[in-house]
Amino acid sequence: MKRDYAVIGLGRFGGSICKELSSEGMQVLAIDSDEDKINEFKNIASHAVIANSTDEATLKELGIKNIDHVIVAIGDNIQASILTTVVLTDLGIKSITVKAQNDYHEKILNRIGANHVVHPERDMGKRIAHNIISNNILDYLELSDDHSIVEVRAGEKMRGKTLVELDIRANYGCNVVAIKRDKDINVSPAADDVLKEEDVLILIGADKDISRFEKHLVIDR
Template structure:
């Protein structure tokens, strides 16, 4: 089963992961302790099982150590989330991604060795807030406490200029890593690439530098 996914917890977050992975052709084992939720994914996931993932023997019986990536999407039961993650780590699962409900939960998950930790509600709130505060920023993805990736629609201040003319790296310390143009995406565009009026610029940098750029684009 190398390369397959297992998703533990089939609430809104875990369920959406199962649906997306399955729709893209991946084999997914969906696990939850709630029979009703498991039944909902019977025809969607490759396998859907009712199981208590805080029991090491249960996880062993499911062959969980054979899955390359396990997503722990358990909701409000922080104890179950932590214990499940700890068992997965001890069983040698290669990649463990866990949903955290608060900062304390995240701190514990980091200490026991979770590979990736996500805050879906917080992160979505930040993305929505950034969209509300700025007409320039179309989307926002936090990479760390200090760095992010943003999508910015080319304004009059950016369009009809080449990347070397804009020189955003020197002026703001940010980098344009890609340009979305109609249905195409230009990865690592060349310095002489001209920005067109409908382009979407994908920019990476420190949050403070991205804020400075956004304020400049907002000003008249």
């Protein structure tokens, strides 16, 4: 089922979201105060409009109340980000995702009604740091302040062993939710599955537990 989205702010982050949603066949209303940005996206988004997102009357005229999900991706103007979020909350938008510049900005956004706050630069920094630590750490996604999901290649210490032998849940407090082998993804893998060299494990757990798991089993020394 198609959903309607609005992306406010067409910088690198907002522009990327706009392009991806549009490529997936979603209806996207793109909003920015910069005419050049709107011209760039007029053939990408369903509708691209020059507008001041802090003006409630303007957003009403654009039909923002009919949008399922609004993404506020305003760049360095924290005041405009906050005011826009306030307006969207007052208009009763059910789902609001906002890009935060820092932790203080995030606290304010959470208090004024943002449903989801993202830190793209911080989150990408974490992912890159984990990739740098070991070639076996393929991806790292933060689920909350203290829980994440990680995708790791079976290191030398894991190859040839079963999940029972490794007993990852008991030893490290993490849960193996799936194993990728070639093009197949085995959800809820069997305890007696023997891990092979090219296997990729998908784990979920508390950050402190994932860190212990990585240090002991993933990072080849």
